[in-house]
Amino acid sequence: MDEFELIRRYFARDAQASDVIVGIGDDGAVLELAPGIQQVQVIDTMVEGVHFPSDMAAADVGYRVVAVNLSDIAAMGAKPRWMTLALTLADQDESWVDQFAAGLFDAAREYDVELVGGDTTSGKVIVATVHMTGVVEEGAALLRSGANVGDTVFVTGTVGDAAAGLALLRDGEREEYLQRRFLRPRARVAKGRELIGQASAAIDLSDGLVGDLRKLLDASGVGADIDIECIPTSETLRQRFTAEEALEFALTGGDDYELLFTGPADIDIDDATPIGMVTAGTDLRCRLNGELVEVNDAGYRHFA
């Protein structure tokens, strides 16, 4: 049973309170403290050895755990304001904590979000959880569930770099640009704010383009036709890897923290690439140069 199934089965109950506008199941919850003022709350955990390598620099761990939460805030179209930290340490020394805090505050300054509380505990591996609150105009939050048949599917920036960077890190190889995209992801907060009133649905790319697109389509009750050769990849990725490898990182790699969104074909958003169309039904069909291919966690293959 994967994480999403676990949440769906045991934790996703319909909220009863009228101040819960959107509960479990989107990138964040939308909550209303008083009429006219909405907030978005998100929470994301990074576990040593699962979400980041044990030898990752403490400053990068600190930066990244903030960035992944900022990305969820961005996917909701909200403006980040406050965060709290729950940090479980194993046997890290003070200099580790010092560097972790430095990275965390780097991200906080960059995106103008305040650390307002926390809890530190000891355990067997590092577990860093950040909860973040953002604000959004009433009724304006970007949801996963708004995609309409006929909308175009867009993705911001380029995808696949972070997964490629992580793979190179694991192999002990160096490639600064790709590795930085894993270690210090950019959260698309400004882009999320731009999308308000323009995009019909949005999600951030944390688990891989195809998997995250599937979640958006499921939430919207629609399907899509994707032209995978249109998926934007960086020159660095294409130079370092074969075309097939680059496309696999882009489709299934994860950790990109770009935004995937749907909207009208003529939407006025810079640095976003159309990659397909929203369709009726629930099928997600991927084509490479016109030919249908099957995409799964391992990459893609041509249908027999």
Place this chain on the structure above:
Amino acid sequence: MDEFELIRRYFARDAQASDVIVGIGDDGAVLELAPGIQQVQVIDTMVEGVHFPSDMAAADVGYRVVAVNLSDIAAMGAKPRWMTLALTLADQDESWVDQFAAGLFDAAREYDVELVGGDTTSGKVIVATVHMTGVVEEGAALLRSGANVGDTVFVTGTVGDAAAGLALLRDGEREEYLQRRFLRPRARVAKGRELIGQASAAIDLSDGLVGDLRKLLDASGVGADIDIECIPTSETLRQRFTAEEALEFALTGGDDYELLFTGPADIDIDDATPIGMVTAGTDLRCRLNGELVEVNDAGYRHFA
């Protein structure tokens, strides 16, 4: 370096944003989304083997991680509204998750707080973090920092039961009342609401009465004289343990989740016992039947 020193040294920076009314250093943060509406945010983590035994029933773990956060909300005088969960699992099966969720929702229903989001991950031990948001009237939040010289120090309910219950659990002995106080702590939410406008300062008892009182005194810049024979203990605790053991659990045991607060001697609060006075200076003096005793983590001893 303990948890509090770690937070103070590396994470407690003065918040720059005007919407942060109270930042790091109290039971929770007080935040203002718009003039007139304040919210309290708290976060608390329980690690398997550190904060609870590995064989603790999943439903109790789920209940307790909500209750400890409710207690922080109570200590701020706020009304709980929403929570998010970050749950790291080791190799627990589905029935564990099912029971954990049952306990969590028991507490949620009892205190009328909604689960609005979460993240589940895998790690080496169970790490359960809950973040909770409450609402409080503008400027009304109970802080640690408001105690005045001459105030009386009060504690709600009885203390020491939970630590005694945990000690018995660890020894494989049974004592339902004491163990339940550890496994299913009551959060003093209604009491916290009553204290608004009446108490000058408040803190919840999670780490032990003397240690938590010290934090309140430090935050207020005052000292206190405590008559430790006045500290309220349950009949069950006094029957099961010697008078000296009972007093040690009460002074340093922790996990009580009662409220410690200061206010006028004639404050109108039920089920609260006066245990001493706030004094000038910063000394915390404890007396047993009029004689000065020294209290530390191990208990208390008479001065030589």
